[in-house]
Amino acid sequence: MSTKNRSDKSSSSTTTKDKYTIILPTYKERENLPIIIWLISTELEKCFIDYEVVIVEDNSPDGTLEVAQQLQKIYGEDKIKILSRPGKMGLGSAYMDGIKKSTGNWVILMDADLSHHPKFIPQFIEKQKKLDCEIVTGTRYQSGGGVFGWNLYRKLTSRVANYIASVLLTPGVSDLTGSFRLYRKDVLEKLITQNKSKGYVFQVEMMVRANQLGYQIGEVPITFVDRIFGVSNLDSGEIVGFLKSVLNLFMNIE
Numbered sequence: 001m002s003t004k005n006r007s008d009k010s011s012s013s014t015t016t017k018d019k020y021t022i023i024l025p026t027y028k029e030r031e032n033l034p035i036i037i038w039l040i041s042t043e044l045e046k047c048f049i050d051y052e053v054v055i056v057e058d059n060s061p062d063g064t065l066e067v068a069q070q071l072q073k074i075y076g077e078d079k080i081k082i083l084s085r086p087g088k089m090g091l092g093s094a095y096m097d098g099i100k101k102s103t104g105n106w107v108i109l110m111d112a113d114l115s116h117h118p119k120f121i122p123q124f125i126e127k128q129k130k131l132d133c134e135i136v137t138g139t140r141y142q143s144g145g146g147v148f149g150w151n152l153y154r155k156l157t158s159r160v161a162n163y164i165a166s167v168l169l170t171p172g173v174s175d176l177t178g179s180f181r182l183y184r185k186d187v188l189e190k191l192i193t194q195n196k197s198k199g200y201v202f203q204v205e206m207m208v209r210a211n212q213l214g215y216q217i218g219e220v221p222i223t224f225v226d227r228i229f230g231v232s233n234l235d236s237g238e239i240v241g242f243l244k245s246v247l248n249l250f251m252n253i254e
């Protein structure tokens with residue numbers, strides 16, 4: 001955890017007006033979307049957390065957009081916002097466009113496929129307040145965290161990749177490839193604008209840059225559950241290129 005240059009720390013403190021925007025990128029998530037929205041609303045409303053959800057939908061062929069529109073009718077336009085894009089443009093740009101539609105001062109990035117349970121969001125917020133930090137990341141690799149549903153190969157690959165990336169790039173952050181995170185909005189905007197990586201390394205670079213800029217990163221153990229409906233949208237070849245990209249990041253980060 002970095003405690004370096006924290007010049008803009010004053011704006012990190014939460015106030016009673018805190019609002020949390022949850023950005024949900026979707027590609028072929030028709031079955032998962034109603035469940036994740038219901039879980040988000042249940043978990044956050046019972047903790048009196050002010051929130052909105054921004055769904056960034058990339059013209060999925062399975063009718064995810066129509067499901068999102070139905071959900072917007074049920075939950076209200078103040079709670080569910082939809083950004084409909086013409087085609088599959090990738091996770092990084094989905095986050096970037098989602099931020100533009102957000103009205104919260106804090107942003108939560110999470111998957112829509114039920115891998116990330118919204119019950120952890122109140123814990124992220126509690127940790128942020130306790131540390132007065134700018135970022136909180138979910139971690140599968142601290143005591144209390146874990147992964148369910150992956151085969152041994154994927155578990156090992158992820159564990160080793162995270163270990164190597166952590167040692168080389170950001171000691172103190174145990175889960176660099178995870179994407180379930182809470183960011184202060186201005187910090188997220190700054191990091192995402194500077195980010196040059198794609199795929200799994202995108203999440204790694206976010207933490208590396210945050211560390212370099214002196215932002216404090218808190219961790220909350222989470223359980224990651226492999227999706228039941230649908231398939232992963234990231235290339236399998238990505239795992240092969242991961243170590244090369246981490247090494248590249250290590251050599252070239254400015």
Ligand SMILES: Nc1nc2c(ncn2[C@@H]2O[C@H](COP(=O)(O)OP(=O)(O)O[C@H]3O[C@H](CO)[C@@H](O)[C@H](O)[C@@H]3O)[C@@H](O)[C@H]2O)c(=O)[nH]1
Nearest residue numbers: 025026027056058089090094111112113177179232233234
């Ligand atoms: N809008 C949009 N959404 C997308 C796109 N690609 C994926 N998504 C959405 O992004 C989320 C994660 O996509 P998956 O394809 O299921 O990702 P994954 O392989 O399981 O990888 C996840 O875990 C990794 C760590 O293990 C993370 O590094 C990665 O970012 C992601 O969270 C889902 O909600 C999915 O619908 C896209 O091009 N556009």
